[in-house]
Amino acid sequence: MNPSKICVIGGGGFVGLVTSLGLSEIGHEVISVDVDPNKIDQLNAGKSPIYEYGVDLVLNRNLHNGRLKFSTDLQSSVKSSRVVFVTVGTPSLESGQIDLSQVIEASNQLSICLDEYRIIVIKSTVPVGTTDLIKGILDKKSHQDCFDIVSNPEFLREGNALKDFFFPSRIVLGGDSNGALSIMKSIYEPIIDRSLFVDGIENPQSGSTPIPVIQTDIASAQIIKYASNAFLATRISFINEISGICEQVNADIKKVANGMGYDPRIGHSYLEAGLGFGGPCLEKDLNALINTAHQNGYDAAFLQAVLERNDKQVRSVVNKVERLLSADISNRTIGILGLTFKPGTSDIRNSLSIRVIRELHKRGAVVRAYDPVVKHETLELDSNINHCDSAYAAAKNADSLLILTGWEEFLHLDYQRIYSNMSNPIIIDSQNLLTPSDMIELGFTYTGIGANTLK
Numbered sequence: 505m506n507p508s509k510i511c512v513i514g515g516g517g518f519v520g521l522v523t524s525l526g527l528s529e530i531g532h533e534v535i536s537v538d539v540d541p542n543k544i545d546q547l548n549a550g551k552s553p554i555y556e557y558g559v560d561l562v563l564n565r566n567l568h569n570g571r572l573k574f575s576t577d578l579q580s581s582v583k584s585s586r587v588v589f590v591t592v593g594t595p596s597l598e599s600g601q602i603d604l605s606q607v608i609e610a611s612n613q614l615s616i617c618l619d620e621y622r623i624i625v626i627k628s629t630v631p632v633g634t635t636d637l638i639k640g641i642l643d644k645k646s647h648q649d650c651f652d653i654v655s656n657p658e659f660l661r662e663g664n665a666l667k668d669f670f671f672p673s674r675i676v677l678g679g680d681s682n683g684a685l686s687i688m689k690s691i692y693e694p695i696i697d698r699s700l701f702v703d704g705i706e707n708p709q710s711g712s713t714p715i716p717v718i719q720t721d722i723a724s725a726q727i728i729k730y731a732s733n734a735f736l737a738t739r740i741s742f743i744n745e746i747s748g749i750c751e752q753v754n755a756d757i758k759k760v761a762n763g764m765g766y767d768p769r770i771g772h773s774y775l776e777a778g779l780g781f782g783g784p785c786l787e788k789d790l791n792a793l794i795n796t797a798h799q800n801g802y803d804a805a806f807l808q809a810v811l812e813r814n815d816k817q818v819r820s821v822v823n824k825v826e827r828l829l830s831a832d833i834s835n836r837t838i839g840i841l842g843l844t845f846k847p848g849t850s851d852i853r854n855s856l857s858i859r860v861i862r863e864l865h866k867r868g869a870v871v872r873a874y875d876p877v878v879k880h881e882t883l884e885l886d887s888n889i890n891h892c893d894s895a896y897a898a899a900k901n902a903d904s905l906l907i908l909t910g911w912e913e914f915l916h917l918d919y920q921r922i923y924s925n926m927s928n929p930i931i932i933d934s935q936n937l938l939t940p941s942d943m944i945e946l947g948f949t950y951t952g953i954g955a956n957t958l959k
């Protein structure tokens with residue numbers, strides 16, 4: 505592999521940071537740019553703005569070996585690079601459509617510094633048509649034939665991000681320039697040929713076959729990303745639907761999902777009943793795909809149902825709290841364990857835990873919450889949440905305790921102590937984390953998802 509000079513736009517964000525760390529770790533010279541000067545100062549000082557396994561280690565290693573730099577100066581960073589990765593945010597608008605303002609702004613800035621040929625790699629998840637928009641912006645100011653655009657969607661999972669970057673299931677490259685696509689393959693060469701060993705990260709057993717590279721047109725690459733997330737969301741809504749049926753017929757969703765998953769056509773992953781799909785991506789991407797369908801005259805009723813089933817799950821958990829506290833939860837104290845949208849990350853964007861808390865507030869409950877990594881300051885927007893320093897403090901004098909994120913720490917709590925300190929020893933475990941019989945033996949009224957332990 506020939507080391508390349510790479511600029512990452514949006515490098516202080518989740519995907520941008522992981523991409524910057526990943527590309528520098530495999531040997532490239534990376535300058536990572538963000539509009540947020542606080543993130544850049546923090547990163548230059550070797551401190552990560554995100555909580556993610558291995559990030560601090562890989563960040564400091566590559567800062568010290570000089571392969572990684574952070575800057576707010578987009579122009580000079582682009583000028584000193586051959587390949588530019590765009591990783592800015594593409595959040596949802598109220599309508600469910602994608603807010604492309606960060607992509608448009610980044611393209612405008614990029615257009616004034618394309619004085620010679622560069623490859624523009626779109627890693628942000630963007631709807632079909634966005635690359636034409638970017639091309640239109642770049643064409644206005646830059647010299648002709650000054651760039652090629654490659655779509656290279658990102659599939660990492662928060663909580664597993666670096667590992668997913670270094671050891672991906674596949675690399676998707678969409679574009680129509682064979683030259684640009686072959687440079688992209690050479691950038692990823694140590695990943696593709698599995699020759700990589702990353703110190704401090706769990707390295708999988710080396711496989712003999714290379715990582716699949718799926719080379720397509722741009723629209724297909726973008727739809728691969730959206731369809732993959734829509735499929736994962738569908739599995740979650742599906743298993744939650746089955747869990748609702750299990751509760752009615754005294755079946756146990758854990759046993760059902762386990763039995764289903766052995767079928768090689770089905771598999772076990774994304775087959776865990778719970779609170780539904782939250783976080784910054786699945787719901788946003790599903791909405792965007794539905795919008796793309798509508799804009800093109802196609803009624804995506806099936807995908808709409810997946811979304812609606814997900815909305816139902818939060819309400820059904822709060823309804824359980826009401827049912828267990830004999831309907832009225834106003835002024836009742838509810839302890840919450842877990843605020844992030846999944847364990848292993850500090851991300852609370854579109855966390856269903858926060859949605860449950862808002863629903864509890866709407867119904868008049870007093871909420872006390874604890875999360876192993878979310879600090880009080882992050883919760884400014886939700887100042888109604890009484891933030892606690894420990895799970896025991898959140899449970900103290902509570903009328904019920906809700907487990908909303910599956911952090912391992914919650915498995916090892918002293919539930920005897922929690923039992924003694926609660927006003928009403930009720931546990932609603934939306935992650936099916938604990939063993940029901942253990943909790944019932946301790947004296948709790950316990951319910952999870954998809955098994956009627958209350959009868």
Ligand SMILES: NC(=O)c1ccc[n+]([C@@H]2O[C@H](COP(=O)([O-])OP(=O)(O)OC[C@H]3O[C@@H](n4cnc5c(N)ncnc54)[C@H](O)[C@@H]3O)[C@@H](O)[C@H]2O)c1
Nearest residue numbers: 514516517518519538539540592593594606610628629658
């Ligand atoms: N977070 C995930 O798990 C994940 C996984 C796969 C794909 N994606 C996709 O990747 C993209 C980025 O997601 P994210 O979660 O990293 O978002 P993010 O909000 O964490 O990061 C975006 C970053 O871009 C910066 N930025 C915005 N405009 C800029 C500009 N003009 N110049 C320089 N920096 C700029 C922001 O300050 C921010 O730091 C989205 O399209 C998302 O859908 C995210």
